Amino acid sequence: MSINLDQIITITFTLFAVIDIVGSIPLLISMKEKMGGLRAMPVTIISGVLMISFLFVGQQFLKILGLDIRSFAVGGSIVIFLLGLEMVLGHEIFKADANAKSGTFVPIAFPIIAGSGTLTTIMSLKANYGELYIVIGVAINLVIIYTVLRSLVWLEKVLGENGLTAVRKFFGVVLLAIGVKIFATNISSFGSLTK
Structure with missing residues (x-):
């Protein structure tokens, strides 16, 4: 079987x-400080499991819960919006315990890394590309x-405190915009419920 490199890219x-x-x-550095550390391998593994699981059983899982992709995306967009708000305003919204385990799943693995946008994209790709790719x-x-x-840790040193603050606020605004976009794109499906 020949591998199509263009599809993989x-x-x-x-x-x-x-x-x-x-x-x-900037958000990850902020979460790392708040939790007193960040466990790279567990976060990566959980993110990977979420993505691969969603590729194979995502639609069926949401159906069992009585949810659709749009409801899932709206929920994820609200969390992303709150994370962005926290970064811009500098006020703590997510009260994380001071240990690296507490935030490994939420909000780092989901929705920061394997968020609703990522999981929805994976399901969209499935319509056009093979599962192996x-x-x-x-x-x-x-x-x-x-x-x-x-x-x-290295990136934090390179950016410095002032650089980190500036970048954090900038990407906070970007996260707010992403949250709003995902929300606006998917909330239209609930219009029929209010009629």
């Missing part, structure tokens, strides 16, 4: 853009995620 870059791990660096694309992104998470 397309899927990898699509997921990279949606996950936006580089853009999440999507799994390879996810795996490549997980390597990038792990590398970034392991480099947070």
Whole structure:
């Protein structure tokens, strides 16, 4: 069986853009400080499990819960919006315990890394590409995620306190915009419920 490199590259870059791990660096540093550390490997594994699981059983799982993709996306967008608000205003919204375990699943693995946008994108890719190619694309992104998470201390030193504050506020606004966009795109499906 021949491997189509173009498809792997397309899927990898699509997921990279949606996950936006580089853009999440200020938020991840902020969460790391709040929790007294960040466990790179568990976060990467949980994110990968969420993405791969959603590829194979996402639609069925949401159906069992009586949810659809749009409801899932709206819920994720609210969490993303609150994270952005926290970064811009500097007020704590997520009261994380002072240990690295508490935030590993929420909000780091979900929705920061494997958020509703990422999971919805994976299901959309499934309509056009083979599952094997999507799994390879996810795996490549997980390597990038792990590398970034392991480099947070170094990145924090490079940015410095003032640089970190400026970048955090900038990406806070970006997160607010992403949250609003995901919310606005998916909330229209609830219009029929109010009629």
